[in-house]
Amino acid sequence: MTAHPTLPAVTVLGLGAMGQALAGAFLNAGHPTTVWNRSPGKGEELVARGATRAATPAEAVRAGEVVVVCVLNYAAAHAILDQVTADDLDGRLLVNLTSDTPERAREAAASAAALGVDYLDGAVMVPVPMIGTPQALIFHSGARAAYEKYEGTLKALGGQSAYVGEDHGLAAVYDLSVLDFFWTAMHGLVHGFALAAKDGVRAAALVPYLKANVALLESVVEGTAADVDAGTYPGGLDNLAMEAEGIEHIVHAAEHRGLDAAALRGVLTAARRAVDLGHGADTWTSTIEGIRSPA
Numbered sequence: 001m002t003a004h005p006t007l008p009a010v011t012v013l014g015l016g017a018m019g020q021a022l023a024g025a026f027l028n029a030g031h032p033t034t035v036w037n038r039s040p041g042k043g044e045e046l047v048a049r050g051a052t053r054a055a056t057p058a059e060a061v062r063a064g065e066v067v068v069v070c071v072l073n074y075a076a077a078h079a080i081l082d083q084v085t086a087d088d089l090d091g092r093l094l095v096n097l098t099s100d101t102p103e104r105a106r107e108a109a110a111s112a113a114a115l116g117v118d119y120l121d122g123a124v125m126v127p128v129p130m131i132g133t134p135q136a137l138i139f140h141s142g143a144r145a146a147y148e149k150y151e152g153t154l155k156a157l158g159g160q161s162a163y164v165g166e167d168h169g170l171a172a173v174y175d176l177s178v179l180d181f182f183w184t185a186m187h188g189l190v191h192g193f194a195l196a197a198k199d200g201v202r203a204a205a206l207v208p209y210l211k212a213n214v215a216l217l218e219s220v221v222e223g224t225a226a227d228v229d230a231g232t233y234p235g236g237l238d239n240l241a242m243e244a245e246g247i248e249h250i251v252h253a254a255e256h257r258g259l260d261a262a263a264l265r266g267v268l269t270a271a272r273r274a275v276d277l278g279h280g281a282d283t284w285t286s287t288i289e290g291i292r293s294p295a
């Protein structure tokens with residue numbers, strides 16, 4: 001697509017898989033786009049599509065009104081931004097879409113504040129092929145006014161992009177919390193397949209039942225969140241003491257078959273701790289008390 005001169009000029013620092021996708025989405029949306037990468041040879045296709053390649057990070061930053069950095073980690077982002085002065089960044093919005101911890105995001109925000117630069121910290125929540133689609137989610141936190149000013153530009157990267165608060169660490173908090181759920185669930189999915197396979201059951205045979213389970217999980221997300229926020233876990237037709245027994249069966253069956261059951265043992269430990277704290281008659285949500293009281 002031809003760059004549209006009325007749209008804000010953007011810069012993308014870092015042309016790994018994600019940086020290239022971000023720059024490609026900006027180009028698709030018609031933003032004049034400048035790119036830079038530490039190593040040569042990346043982003044040829046972007047340049048062929050109209051992106052400008054800068055020779056240095058400083059030159060790249062000066063070309064953009066919105067400057068996105070997306071590299072391996074914050075050490076890499078700092079290594080790049082150390083080559084840029086406050087003058088280079090003057091009047092620009094710096095958006096760091098490198099994934100890391102809330103603590104590092106807050107440190108980066110303090111460095112940006114020392115330079116007098118508007119700064120947003122972000123976390124990309126979707127894989128590369130989804131970047132630039134209406135379904136793509138990117139969390140942003142930090143300078144609210146800057147987010148609102150450039151929301152249209154940032155939504156070129158992901159239609160579901162969400163601003164989650166002034167505290168720069170919040171995008172990482174949302175990122176880590178959602179991924180905490182995702183990876184634990186993915187581990188459970190694969191672990192369940194491993195357990196079934198020990199008795200000759202193919203993974204495919206479980207698919208319809210797992211999908212029904214996922215739907216069940218979806219139906220309890222909102223209520224569980226409400227109970228966590230309220231700090232009440234009223235038991236009724238199910239209770240934690242009974243559920244802990246059920247998990248024990250899975251742990252024993254898995255270990256009996258020679259499988260690693262460490263993660264599930266961790267779940268059991270947290271549940272038992274909550275029982276010990278007096279939540280045996282409450283719902284599963286009360287395991288949060290066990291999680292909050294590590295041994």
Ligand SMILES: NC(=O)c1ccc[n+]([C@@H]2O[C@H](COP(=O)([O-])OP(=O)(O)OC[C@H]3O[C@@H](n4cnc5c(N)ncnc54)[C@H](OP(=O)(O)O)[C@@H]3O)[C@@H](O)[C@H]2O)c1
Pocket residue numbers: 014015016017018019037038039042070071072073075076077079080097098099100124125126127128
């Ligand atoms: N890929 C995904 O599906 C995905 C999804 C969600 C979030 N993310 C996040 O997006 C970020 C980038 O991921 P990616 O997939 O693009 O990684 P990647 O393909 O491995 O690319 C890494 C990028 O970091 C640069 N880099 C590494 N160390 C550097 C340093 N010391 N100085 C300057 N540049 C340095 C690399 O430059 P060189 O080319 O010079 O090595 C390259 O541009 C990560 O924080 C990742 O967690 C990725």
